[in-house]
Amino acid sequence: MKIYIWYPVLVSMGLGFTFMCIPPLNPQFMALLGVSYDGLAWLLSGLFWTHSLMQLPAGLISDRYSPWRVLVAGLVIALAANILPFINPHSLILATSLRFVLGVGTSLAFLALIKVMITLAPADKVVAIQGFQGAGFSFGFVLPYLILPHLGEEAWPYSYLVSVAFLLAALVAAFFLPRAALQAPPAGRPAGELKGAAFKILTSRPIWFLGIFHGLSYGSLSNLGSWLPSILADLDGRGDPRAWATAAVALLLLGTAGRAFGGQLLAWVSRDRLVNGAVLLICLLYIVLGLAGGAGLALAAALLMALACGSTYGGIFTLAASAGGGYAATAMGVMNMIGNLFNMGLILVLGHVREHTGQFSPGLLAAGLLGLTCWLAGRRFITLAGKQK
Numbered sequence: 242m243k244i245y246i247w248y249p250v251l252v253s254m255g256l257g258f259t260f261m262c263i264p265p266l267n268p269q270f271m272a273l274l275g276v277s278y279d280g281l282a283w284l285l286s287g288l289f290w291t292h293s294l295m296q297l298p299a300g301l302i303s304d305r306y307s308p309w310r311v312l313v314a315g316l317v318i319a320l321a322a323n324i325l326p327f328i329n330p331h332s333l334i335l336a337t338s339l340r341f342v343l344g345v346g347t348s349l350a351f352l353a354l355i356k357v358m359i360t361l362a363p364a365d366k367v368v369a370i371q372g373f374q375g376a377g378f379s380f381g382f383v384l385p386y387l388i389l390p391h392l393g394e395e396a397w398p399y400s401y402l403v404s405v406a407f408l409l410a411a412l413v414a415a416f417f418l419p420r421a422a423l424q425a426p427p428a429g430r431p432a433g434e435l436k437g438a439a440f441k442i443l444t445s446r447p448i449w450f451l452g453i454f455h456g457l458s459y460g461s462l463s464n465l466g467s468w469l470p471s472i473l474a475d476l477d478g479r480g481d482p483r484a485w486a487t488a489a490v491a492l493l494l495l496g497t498a499g500r501a502f503g504g505q506l507l508a509w510v511s512r513d514r515l516v517n518g519a520v521l522l523i524c525l526l527y528i529v530l531g532l533a534g535g536a537g538l539a540l541a542a543a544l545l546m547a548l549a550c551g552s553t554y555g556g557i558f559t560l561a562a563s564a565g566g567g568y569a570a571t572a573m574g575v576m577n578m579i580g581n582l583f584n585m586g587l588i589l590v591l592g593h594v595r596e597h598t599g600q601f602s603p604g605l606l607a608a609g610l611l612g613l614t615c616w617l618a619g620r621r622f623i624t625l626a627g628k629q630k
Contacts, residue, residue: 243362244361244417244418244419245357245358245361245362245370246362246370246373248357248414248415248417248418249354249357249358249370249373249374249377250373250374250376250377251377251410251411251414252312252316252350252354252377252411253354253374253375253377253378253381254377254378254380254381254384254407255381255404255407255408255410255411256319256347256350256351256378256381257377257378257379257380257381257382257384258381258382258384258385258403258404258407259288259319259323259343259347259381259404259407259408260288260347260381260382260463261381261382261383261384261385261386261463261466261467261493262385262389262400262401262403262404263284263285263400264285264385264466264467264489265385265386265389265390265400265486265489266389266390266396266397266400267281267471267482268482268483269394269395269396269397270284270336270397270400273330273331273397274331274332274333274336275331275333276333277596278592278595278596279592279593279596280333281592282588282589282591282592282593282596283337283589284333284336284337284340285467285588285592286585286588286589287337287338287340287341287343287344288340288341288343288344288347289344289581289582289584289585289588290341290344290585291341291342291343291344291345291348292343292344292345292347292348292351292581293344293348293577293578293581293582293584293585294578294582295344295345295348295349295578296348296352296574296575296577296578296581297439297443297571297574297575297578298574299311299315299348299349299351299352299353299570299574300352300568300570300571300572300573300574300575301439301570301571301574302349302352302353303349303352303353303355303356303570303574304356304568304569304570304571307420307423307424308353308354308356308357308360308423308570309353309357309415309418309420309423309424311349311350311352311353311356312349312350312353312354312357312415313412313415314346314349315345315346315347315348315349315350315351315353316346316350316408316411316412316415317346317412318342318343318345318346318349319343319346319347319350319404319408320346320405320408320409320412321342321346322339322340322342322343322346323339323343323401323402323404323405323408324401324405325339326339326401327398327401330397330398350411351577352570352573352574352577353570354374355374355558355569355570355573356569356570357418357423358370358371358374359562359569359570360422360423361418361419361422361423367559369555371554371555371558371559372500372501372502372503372554372555373501375500375501375503375551375554375555375558376497376498376500376501376551378500379462379493379496379497379499379500379551380493380494380497381407382462382463382466382493382496382497383490383493383494383497384403385400385403386466386486386489386490386493387490388403389403390483390486438568438571439568439571439575442564442568442571442572442575443575445564445572445575446619446622447560447564447622447623447625447626448561448564448572448575448576448579449579449619449622450615450618450619450622450623451516451557451560451561451564451576451579451622451623451626452561452575452576452577452578452579452580452583453579453580453583453615453619454516454520454553454557454580454615454616454619454623455553455557455576455577455579455580455583456579456580456581456582456583456584456587457520457523457524457583457612457615457616458519458520458523458549458550458551458553458554458557459550459553459554459580459584460580460581460583460584460587461523461527461546461550461587461608462492462493462496462546462547462550462551463584463588464584464587464588464591465489465492465543465546465547466489466492466493466496467588468591468592468595468601469485469488469489469492469543470482470483470484470485470486470488470489471595471601472530472539472543472601472605473485473488473536473539473540475595475599475600475601476533476534476535476536476539477535477536485536488540488543491544492543492544492547493547495544495547495548495551496547496548496550496551497551498548498551499547499548499549499550499551499552499554500551500552500554500555501551502552503515503551503552503553503554503555503556506552511627512556512559512560512627513556513560513623513624513626513627513628514627515552515553515556516553516556516557516560516623517616517620517623517624519549519550519552519553520549520553520612520616521613521616521620522545522546522549523546523549523550523612524609524612524613524616525609525613526542526543526545526546526549526609527546527605527606527608527609527612528605528606528609528610529542530542530543530546530602530605530609531601531602531603531604531605531606531607531608531609532602532606557576558573558576560623560626560627561573561575561576561577561626563626564626587608590604590607590608591604591605591608594607
């Protein structure tokens with residue numbers, strides 16, 4: 242198997258695991274750090290703040306310098322952020338601060354990885370490989386649920402240790418990449434040219450709506466992976482999220498499948514139609530989740546939403562790359578920044594609403610209505626992006 246296929250999957254699995262290594266053990270981390278849902282929401286969202294805000298700088302860095310060096314730097318930072326919590330495991334300030342540091346590493350590694358993949362893979366295979374890479378990331382979301390809950394009542398150290406193992410494997414394997422093909426342009430990108438491209442991309446309405454739609458797809462999958470057991474526990478009347486851990490696993494596996502096969506769907510439907518249709522379905526399913534009076538209906542809506550969320554991945558990223566012209570990493574960085582900020586907002590809103598109302602329903606309904614508003618405003622810009630080559 243070509244390295245431009247298996248390596249992005251390996252790195253993405255490691256990054257995905259670090260993103261989702263806390264939620265399967267939420268009760269343990271709440272007890273360890275002495276926090277409630279509000280504090281937990283900040284711990285969960287810390288990674289997304291810096292991962293989001295670093296997307297534009299990471300894209301510019303990856304376009305200007307050697308993506309291999311940027312990738313290695315990102316992996317080293319992510320490794321450090323998963324080792325240093327052991328200095329004082331009970332410190333909320335240390336744990337949250339290092340999730341912020343982790344976001345810097347994951348942002349650099351993610352954008353550099355995308356640049357590596359686009360550079361090494363044949364042009365006609367990029368969409369399909371992007372789907373496999375996205376599936377690897379999504380499967381990395383699943384693995385914490387498959388591994389961590391079975392390691393006992395004091396399993397929290399493995400949240401960090403398994404992340405370290407994945408990231409270390411990715412770092413070692415990076416030295417097998419063809420570094421000669423991943424060098425920076427001879428004199429780097431001219432600074433003025435990069436600034437002009439960044440301004441053009443930052444003011445591109447198709448890029449902004451692609452980012453919002455990414456937030457409604459990837460962000461929704463991430464949020465449901467974090468909150469679904471708690472949502473279902475509230476609805477079943479028992480109030481025990483651990484009873485629904487398997488539902489989160491099923492949801493993330495369906496999201497993984499949606500990403501893996503999303504590229505195949507493009508043989509029958511255009512990228513813009515797939516993205517617009519899937520995002521509309523996601524918004525409607527948020528409303529169903531918000532109105533659901535029982536756990537069964539909510540679970541069915543969440544599982545269907547996971548498939549829709551996963552199916553948009555390859556289409557959104559390749560549409561963003563096309564819209565960025567010769568600055569694919571920068572364009573995808575801006576798009577991904579917007580999507581992650583949207584995702585971060587969802588995490589905080591759902592946690593805050595649950596803490597202060599005792600239920601998730603108002604937050605889910607608000608997400609659905611906001612999503613519908615964004616879809617109505619942005620669908621024609623997605624169609625416009627689909628016409629660009």
